[in-house]
Amino acid sequence: xxxxxxxxxxxxxxxxxxxxxxxxxxxxxxxxxxxxxxxxxxxxxxxxxxxxxxxxxxxxxxxxxxxxxxxxxxxxxxxxxxxxxxxxxxxxxxxxxxxxxxxxxxxxxxxxxxxxxxxxxxxxxxxxxxxxxxxxxxxxxxxxxxxxxxxxxxxxxxxxxxxxxxxxxxxxxxxxxxxxxxxxxxxxxxxxxxxxxxxxxxxxxxxxxxxxxxxxxxxxxxxxxxxxxxxxxxxxxxxxxxxxxxxxxxxxxxxxxxxxxxxxxxxxxxxxxxxxxxxxxxxxxxxxxxxxxx
Amino acid sequence: xxxxxxxxxxxxxxxxxxxxxxxxxxxxxxxxxxxxxxxxxxxxxxxxxxxxxxxxxxxxxxxxxxxxxxxxxxxxxxxxxxxxxxxxxxxxxxxxxxxxxxxxxxxxxxxxxxxxxxxxxxxxxxxxxxxxxxxxxxxxxxxxxxxxxxxxxxxxxxxxxxxxxxxxxxxxxxxxxxxxxxxxxxxxxxxxxxxxxxxxxxxxxxxxxxxxxxxxxxxxxxxxxxxxxxxxxxxxxxxxxxxxxxxxxxxxxxxxxxxxxxxxxxxxxxxxxxxxxxxxxxxxxxxxxxxxxxxxxxxxxxxxxxxxxxxxxxxxxxxxxxxxx
Numbered sequence: 004x005x006x007x008x009x010x011x012x013x014x015x016x017x018x019x020x021x022x023x024x025x026x027x028x029x030x031x032x033x034x035x036x037x038x039x040x041x042x043x044x045x046x047x048x049x050x051x052x053x054x055x056x057x058x059x060x061x062x063x064x065x066x067x068x069x070x071x072x073x074x075x076x077x078x079x080x081x082x083x084x085x086x087x088x089x090x091x092x093x094x095x096x097x098x099x100x101x102x103x104x105x106x107x108x109x110x111x112x113x114x115x116x117x118x119x120x121x122x123x124x125x126x127x128x129x130x131x132x133x134x135x136x137x138x139x140x141x142x143x144x145x146x147x148x149x150x151x152x153x154x155x156x157x158x159x160x161x162x163x164x165x166x167x168x169x170x171x172x173x174x175x176x177x178x179x180x181x182x183x184x185x186x187x188x189x190x191x192x193x194x195x196x197x198x199x200x201x202x203x204x205x206x207x208x209x210x211x212x213x214x215x216x217x218x219x220x221x222x223x224x225x226x227x228x229x230x231x232x233x234x235x236x237x238x239x240x241x242x243x244x245x246x247x248x249x250x251x252x253x254x255x256x257x258x259x260x261x262x263x264x265x266x267x268x269x270x271x272x273x274x275x276x277x278x279x280x281x282x283x284x285x286x287x288x289x290x291x292x293x294x295x296x297x
Numbered sequence: 298x299x300x301x302x303x304x305x306x307x308x309x310x311x312x313x314x315x316x317x318x319x320x321x322x323x324x325x326x327x328x329x330x331x332x333x334x335x336x337x338x339x340x341x342x343x344x345x346x347x348x349x350x351x352x353x354x355x356x357x358x359x360x361x362x363x364x365x366x367x368x369x370x371x372x373x374x375x376x377x378x379x380x381x382x383x384x385x386x387x388x389x390x391x392x393x394x395x396x397x398x399x400x401x402x403x404x405x406x407x408x409x410x411x412x413x414x415x416x417x418x419x420x421x422x423x424x425x426x427x428x429x430x431x432x433x434x435x436x437x438x439x440x441x442x443x444x445x446x447x448x449x450x451x452x453x454x455x456x457x458x459x460x461x462x463x464x465x466x467x468x469x470x471x472x473x474x475x476x477x478x479x480x481x482x483x484x485x486x487x488x489x490x491x492x493x494x495x496x497x498x499x500x501x502x503x504x505x506x507x508x509x510x511x512x513x514x515x516x517x518x519x520x521x522x523x524x525x526x527x528x529x530x531x532x533x534x535x536x537x538x539x540x541x542x543x544x545x546x547x548x549x550x551x552x553x554x555x556x557x558x559x560x561x562x563x564x565x566x567x568x569x570x571x572x573x574x575x576x577x578x579x580x581x582x583x584x585x586x587x588x589x590x591x592x593x594x595x596x597x598x599x600x601x602x603x604x605x606x607x608x609x610x611x612x613x614x615x616x617x618x619x620x621x622x
Contacts, residue, residue, distance in 0.1 A: 188397040195354055195392075196385030196412055196463065206411065210402045
């Protein structure tokens with residue numbers, strides 16, 4: 004391109020140009036767009052549950068027990084005559100809250116620990132790594148169940164338990180990234196140009212980790228959503244009668260032969276919710292990672 | 298003239314599993330304001346380690362001794378915060394690998410601006426304006442647009458220009474260029490060398506040019522230090538070195554430069570036989586002796602002293618100069 008051509012291009016602010024570029028790249032991925040739409044749908048459903056739900060999710064109607072889906076009750080009613088659709092809608096609140104906040108909690112705890120181990124090395128690295136290895140020997144759900152049992156049953160405690168259970172995996176990812184990134188030439192160059200630890204970590208290591216962290220978060224959010232359902236199913240999370248997909252699954256157990264749809268709907272909700280976050284995450288990774296920009 | 302940087306008896310040791318490695322052995326040199334000092338030698342002779350030790354950039358496994366006087370302070374004894382104020386502000390570095398020396402997630406403008414914000418306390422907007430000027434100074438076309446591009450959108454030569462812009466951003470007294478052109482195509486190399494020559498004339502910055510390419514040295518340097526196995530074997534003004542090389546190693550290097558009419562009767566280039574010695578076992582003798590065509594007993598009995606041949610020209614060789622043909 005000649006200089007004249009360059010100067011002839013209309014003056015667009017670089018940030019706006021980049022944003023438009025990212026948007027176009029995202030829109031080119033149909034699965035990512037589908038994931039975004041469904042995930043946003045679930046989030047909106049959770050936020051505006053009182054508006055979306057046609058009934059009070061806890062209102063019982065003993066004249067309409069175990070009813071089949073109809074215009075009056077879109078997904079039918081359960082064994083206490085509660086509107087299943089309304090309960091699914093309100094159940095999204097527990098799932099989204101547990102999924103998103105536990106993941107944020109896990110990242111907030113795990114990234115500093117991983118950075119300390121991977122960037123500073125020294126004695127702290129083997130200590131953190133061995134503890135992480137031990138914790139990783141426990142399956143995610145076992146760890147979450149154990150922690151939830153210690154903390155006591157409630158949605159907040161379930162969220163904390165899920166977040167803590169996700170920490171070891173994220174620590175390992177953050178440590179590995181920090182370990183690799185500290186050897187990068189641009190980190191060496193930054194040190195040679197007088198950057199201190201804070202700047203190296205803040206400007207060079209953490210920003211270059213975000214792609215990996217987003218990928219990891221997209222694995223963690225659906226895992227936490229499923230985990231919340233599992234904890235609630237076991238009675239360690241949301242307490243009945245507050246609606247949660249896990250609680251609904253647990254309640255449906257007794258009616259599997261008469262009304263399998265009572266288990267099917269919350270199951271599908273869990274499935275689509277976690278899938279949508281997964282797809283969204285994959286798309287975000289592809290779009291945001293500047294290293295794949297060509 | 299008072300030297301800008303005065304390095305005395307610099308030694309760098311690495312303690313490894315295979316024993317102690319002497320990467321740099323009692324090296325002394327100085328650098329005067331505004332001059333270009335070429336540091337030449339094969340891979341692994343301690344060129345880069347020398348420069349990294351001066352800026353305190355070596356890993357903790359390194360043991361450094363000696364002194365490096367710079368503006369009234371000893372860089373080798375300086376503490377980390379003091380060194381950080383020197384790095385990038387007074388002494389900056391251009392690395393060999395332009396492809397990987399820029400952070401991929403920030404625009405080049407942000408990265409050039411970062412140095413300005415940190416060392417000169419410029420605001421972000423002022424740093425950006427200055428970054429455009431700097432990119433312009435290193436001849437990046439359409440700097441005002443390039444400033445917002447990411448490193449992957451630039452070619453290797455352009456990235457090296459960005460690295461140079463970063464290095465000169467704070468108007469440092471010394472720029473250390475560690476193999477600045479090695480990773481680039483030949484035509485791009487010439488452009489970068491032209492740029493460095495121009496900047497040196499405009500900014501009066503002293504440059505330490507680390508390279509294994511004597512052609513680059515001939516092109517740019519005022520003075521040359523030839524290193525072999527961690528030791529200085531010869532030092533001379535550049536014309537003197539090319540006209541009257543004294544150390545057999547320097548002679549070998551010069552004879553290995555491809556050029557018209559070079560080589561033996563068969564048109565084959567003369568190479569230096571053998572390999573660089575392992576730095577774990579450098580004898581207290583001429584380290585080049587095992588590869589030297591003229592080596593004899595005195596060469597391996599004691600470490601040859603640096604002998605002065607003419608003003609500014611020293612060499613550590615028992616059999617100095619070319620053999621009378």
